[in-house]
Amino acid sequence: MKRYFLLLVFLPSLALAQMVTRDGVTLTAAQEQRAEAIGDQLRCLVCQNESIEGSSASLAKQLRIIIRQQVVAGADNKTIMHYMVQRYGIFVLLKPPLSRLTLLLYASPFIALLIGFLSFWLARKSRIPGPVPLSESEAARLEKLLDP
């Protein structure tokens, strides 16, 4: 019985003991997962269409180390993001926030939609009207002509 009790007590620490080492920083699997999620949202500034997680540039590696050190030290995601933006500007974020600088970017789908509706409306308005419907006598005459 006592043995089972001990097992129960130490079971959670087994999960904690799942340590991983990435770029020279040792952290728990959960911490590594959080660090990866942060790195996925940050742009590598050397090869600008890659994330910090995916890049093999040495600056990206250094930033990965900094992220992991801060995660181990207990910094929250917002603090780490702020650290990066403070140094490299909002361009470092792969998904930039809505601001004066990115307003046009976020508004562009709506602008495109507006242009589409506008041209549709203009095209409809300027359409040449079809022929006037036939009067009763004209219809009767047509009937006669078509049906000998």
Added chain:
Amino acid sequence: MTDRRRLLFGVPLFVAVASGAGFYTILRRMQNQTYDPHALPSPLIGHRPPAFNLPGVANQAGFSNIDLAAPPRPMLVNWFASWCQPCMEEAPTLVELAKIGIPIWGIAYQDTPAAIATYLGLYGNPFTRIATDSSGLTAINWGVYGVPETYLIDRQGIVRWRWAGALNDAVLAQQLDPLLDQYS
């Protein structure tokens, strides 16, 4: 031709001409290296450099952010490395700038004293003072994302301009010279 038809032909023609002129300007400026589509605006502009204190080379003192707080005249801080190809390309431009009396302080990025000495022997030493950032952590605090990068610091110690990439005569004439006039 009716107005409608004229519009139908005019709009695509206008779009083609306008975008052609735009592309031509961009490509020409990329060719003479006064425009870099990969360049980022530096968040440091309008602010003082972050706190740092870096050692020098060859028994010379390095420098810290305090030394940049109030220079007697506008100065440049140039991040370079002996292993960096564009740094070698911009070396003659820096030597010319130093010759006309612009103070240039250099920070060697992830480099060794021996390699720095060899590099300066080969390409000339335009630097008034040199510091070394061997870990590269000060560079990250400055927002440096590659070497060379050049920062203009005014007499109040505020960063006014950052150029990422090699300096050349066109960049000097179009950007740096007017700023040096403005802040001296």
